[in-house]
Amino acid sequence: xxxxxxxxxxxxxxxxxxxxxxxxxxxxxxxxxxxxxxxxxxxxxxxxxxxxxxxxxxxxxxxxxxxxxxxxxxxxxxxxxxxxxxxxxxxxxxxxxxxxxxxxxxxxxxxxxxxxxxxxxxxxxxxxxxxxxxxxxxxxxxxxxxxxxxxxxxxxxxxxxxxxxxxxxxxxxxxxxxxxxxxxxxxxxxxxxxxxxxxxxxxxxxxxxxxxxxxxxxxxxxxxxxxxxxxxxxxxxxxxxxxxxx
Numbered sequence: 001x002x003x004x005x006x007x008x009x010x011x012x013x014x015x016x017x018x019x020x021x022x023x024x025x026x027x028x029x030x031x032x033x034x035x036x037x038x039x040x041x042x043x044x045x046x047x048x049x050x051x052x053x054x055x056x057x058x059x060x061x062x063x064x065x066x067x068x069x070x071x072x073x074x075x076x077x078x079x080x081x082x083x084x085x086x087x088x089x090x091x092x093x094x095x096x097x098x099x100x101x102x103x104x105x106x107x108x109x110x111x112x113x114x115x116x117x118x119x120x121x122x123x124x125x126x127x128x129x130x131x132x133x134x135x136x137x138x139x140x141x142x143x144x145x146x147x148x149x150x151x152x153x154x155x156x157x158x159x160x161x162x163x164x165x166x167x168x169x170x171x172x173x174x175x176x177x178x179x180x181x182x183x184x185x186x187x188x189x190x191x192x193x194x195x196x197x198x199x200x201x202x203x204x205x206x207x208x209x210x211x212x213x214x215x216x217x218x219x220x221x222x223x224x225x226x227x228x229x230x231x232x233x234x235x236x237x238x239x240x241x242x243x244x245x246x
Contacts, residue, residue, distance in 0.1 A: 007200040010038070010178055011208075015215040019044065019185035022096040024080075026135050026147040026169075027176015027201040033231055035137055035145070036176060036201050036208075039080050039094055040216060040224040047071040052242040053223040058083045060225055065244040075123055075130075081225070084108070088141050090234060095134040096181060097123065103134065113148055114166055121162040122153050127188040129154035133179050137171075139231055145171035149179050153191045167196055176201040209239035 010025060025038040041062065043049040050070065054063045060081035064070045078098040084091040084107055093103045099120045106116035113136045123130040131153035139145035148168045155161035169177055177196035182189045202208050209226040216224065226239040 005198070007175060007198050008178075010176075010197075010199045011211040011215040013178070013197065013199070014212065017184050018217045019182060019189070019220055021130070021181035021189065022133065023178060023180035024094050024096065024133055024135055024149075025176050025178040025199060026094065026137050026149065027199065028145070028171040028173055029201060029228060030174040030203045032171075032173035034228045035092070035139075035147075035171065035231065036205065037081070037092065037094055037135075037137070037227045037229075038178075038208075038212065038225070039096075040212070041080075041096075041222045042217065042220040043076075043222050044220060048076055049222055049243075051076060051222055052244050053080075053225050053240050055238065055240065058085070058236075060240075062223075065242075075125065081227070085234070089138065090140075090229070090231075091136060091138040092229065093134070093136055095132065097132055099132050099134055103136065113150070117150055117152060117164065117166075120152060122159070124159075126159050127157070129159045129191070130189070131181050131191050133181060133192070135179075139171070145231060147171065147177075149177055149196050151179060151192060174201055175199075205237050206239050209241060213241050 022041050027036050050065050051062050052065045054061050061079050079100045082093045082104050103116040131151050134150045137147035150166045153163050155163040176199050178199050179196040205226050205228045213224050222243050224241045228237045
């Protein structure tokens with residue numbers, strides 16, 4: 001019987017998997033003082049592979065590496081990470097598509113994470129019907145610290161219905177959860193199944209990023225980003241790795 005409290009090593013989980021697609025993780029550092037976030041993109045087509053991550057102030061964006069070779073910007077150019085900061089509240093959004101902006105705008109209007117995603121569905125790329133995966137972490141000064149993960153995926157092979165699942169977690173030291181678009185490579189690509197995977201969050205953000213990058217499939221990996229945020233000071237440590245350097 002599997003222990004539901006077991007924490008998996010994310011680098012080990014990714015090792016040997018040719019194509020988990022896009023993946024994200026949220027959690028808490030072992031000292032309980034920092035939130036940790038992971039996002040990576042992979043690609044099989046030339047259009048998907050022609051990308052890099054770029055930071056702009058506190059947010060993260062995908063950008064074409066060679067603009068002259070862009071075939072179709074839809075579904076590949078977006079802001080994976082955006083933050084909403086107030087003196088008493090910090091919120092970080094992390095997704096695999098332009099639903100980042102949907103969530104950001106909804107939160108600004110006073111709506112919820114779930115309400116925002118009710119307006120969206122999986123990606124229109126049949127027969128894969130790539131899931132939209134999203135996360136929201138939030139905490140207040142001296143208050144509760146938590147995160148939510150969501151997946152919107154096709155309810156049937158024809159893409160005629162959308163299955164919506166949301167999972168809520170407290171920030172527990174050394175613990176996080178991981179979700180990806182696909183289980184592995186395939187035709188069509190098999191969507192992620194079950195609950196987000198409970199993972200171990202190490203204390204060294206840079207070492208964590210390097211280990212993850214080394215374990216991602218060398219042919220299909222494109223970019224990786226790891227951010228840690230101090231709950232009290234909001235100081236960040238960011239580690240960005242692009243296959244195509246600039």
